[in-house]
Amino acid sequence: HMTVFADALAERGIPHRILGLGGLLSTPEVVDVVAVLRVLDDPRQGSALIRILSGPRFGVGLSDLAALRRLADTLARRGADLTPLAPEVLARMRDSVGPDEQPSIVDALDRIRSLRPDSGLLSDFSPDGVERLRGASGMFHRLRGVLGGPIPEVIRAIERELLLDIELAANETRGPAGLAAAQLRSFLDEIQGFLAVDERGSLSSLLAWLDHAEETDELMPRTEPPEPGVVQLLTIHGAKGLEWDAVAVVRMVQDELPARPRSTQGWMGYGTLPYRFRGDRAALPVLAWEEATDRKALRSAITQFKASVKEHL
Numbered sequence: 001h002m003t004v005f006a007d008a009l010a011e012r013g014i015p016h017r018i019l020g021l022g023g024l025l026s027t028p029e030v031v032d033v034v035a036v037l038r039v040l041d042d043p044r045q046g047s048a049l050i051r052i053l054s055g056p057r058f059g060v061g062l063s064d065l066a067a068l069r070r071l072a073d074t075l076a077r078r079g080a081d082l083t084p085l086a087p088e089v090l091a092r093m094r095d096s097v098g099p100d101e102q103p104s105i106v107d108a109l110d111r112i113r114s115l116r117p118d119s120g121l122l123s124d125f126s127p128d129g130v131e132r133l134r135g136a137s138g139m140f141h142r143l144r145g146v147l148g149g150p151i152p153e154v155i156r157a158i159e160r161e162l163l164l165d166i167e168l169a170a171n172e173t174r175g176p177a178g179l180a181a182a183q184l185r186s187f188l189d190e191i192q193g194f195l196a197v198d199e200r201g202s203l204s205s206l207l208a209w210l211d212h213a214e215e216t217d218e219l220m221p222r223t224e225p226p227e228p229g230v231v232q233l234l235t236i237h238g239a240k241g242l243e244w245d246a247v248a249v250v251r252m253v254q255d256e257l258p259a260r261p262r263s264t265q266g267w268m269g270y271g272t273l274p275y276r277f278r279g280d281r282a283a284l285p286v287l288a289w290e291e292a293t294d295r296k297a298l299r300s301a302i303t304q305f306k307a308s309v310k311e312h313l
Helices: 002-011 028-041 046-054 062-075 087-095 105-112 127-144 151-161 164-170 177-197 203-216 289-311
Strands: 016-018 231-233
Touching (some): 016 177, 028 046, 028 127, 046 127, 062 105, 127 151, 151 177
Parallel strands (some): 016 231
């Protein structure tokens, strides 16, 4: 619900900032950066590409996005020189891929950059759509050229290519431009912290870490001082040791605190094997630590909330 409250604050022109990686991953500018990283890492990330193409940077319309999908289907039936493949070759290709695997629109976007303007493969696209898609294809081509460098430099290049500095400066509802840009700086700080301890330091391992953080929300905000005139949004688990003039505890409803498990796999889920099934179960303590942690964090948050309310009565 972090973005729900952030959007409500933005509608009222109230400066705000989300603390912690879990919250940062829901902010629009960070979502766009991560989407580009996904496309650069995996040509099957069509949904991430759609977000970038339909977003404010390129603004590709629905009809041109549908045409891009049809182009991907067409290219899947042709060779590298764009000549149609023989039926027996197509049959072998169909047998070699999974039933859910679809032609890559990422590859189709790359092909658009090299097609002649009068190519029949572009007949389904609008002239404006072709221009916008060529621009997007050029952006990804340039970004692939910097993939061999440090990941923080890749992220900075993505920010420049997406014109995020201009967008943030123009979006006054997110608060001062410097405050909005701080979300990206905080995200980059978290990335550098991960790379400092990750042995591989690859883009794939980074994205896996981000997926884990988004799914479990286990990564707590770093201790940061309150900012005058700014509403800071964070989970109660990350609020220890921080002081504010006023504290509000929201969404104290059943099944949200403590929350229901996000996964329905039960003990079949990753990292959730019950103790009694483990080979080292005899050496493991039996502690209700999750419930104790939730209760302690909730008690601390409510205490601060009560103190804030008393000051205004």
